[in-house]
Amino acid sequence: EAQVTQNPRYLITVTGKKLTVTCSQNMNHEYMSWYRQDPGLGLRQIYYSMNVEVTDKGDVPEGYKVSRKEKRNFPLILESPSPNQTSLYFCASSRAGGGEQYFGPGTRLTVT
């Protein structure tokens, strides 16, 4: 089954404790992206990747890091999480930039 998976689905953590949210797709897609969703603001892009070893900042990259060492994986790293990073996070992939995106199930992160 073609899918995008994210782990964990739910996470409660404390300020400053490094965490990684994994994202994996099995569709051999070149393009992957991370978004955060906050009430009233819609989806905002954090980082995206056009291919392996190619990443670029989206609208709200501050406080986040990503890497794309393999085509299927695109982890999101929060080196020192802060409460303003409490949000719902979605990973998405598409065959190419501009193509229809397939979204993962979402990760709800709470930073206290």
Next chain:
Amino acid sequence: ILNVEQSPQSLHVQEGDSTNFTCSFPSSNFYALHWYRWETAKSPEALFVMTLNGDEKKKGRISATLNTKEGYSYLYIKGSQPEDSATYLCAFGPNDMRFGAGTRLTVKP
């Protein structure tokens, strides 16, 4: 900053009504306009990706039109059903995707 605006913010209709909503986007340097359907507690799902001015796309009772010169797209739902209740998002590409805040549609039986 390229802004994508959607209106209305929310819409309540009766089962069987037809409805439409708008997505406005910058008309310069157009690449692609996406529509997604997002049900509560689920993930957004792609409806359409539109790239050509004048494009019209249809999927069942849902259709969309695109005007790249004036920077707007309409999404139409014919004969709304309760299962159409969702938030409808539009997004402007190509790679640095910008999403509108969505139109939340509620269809009452």
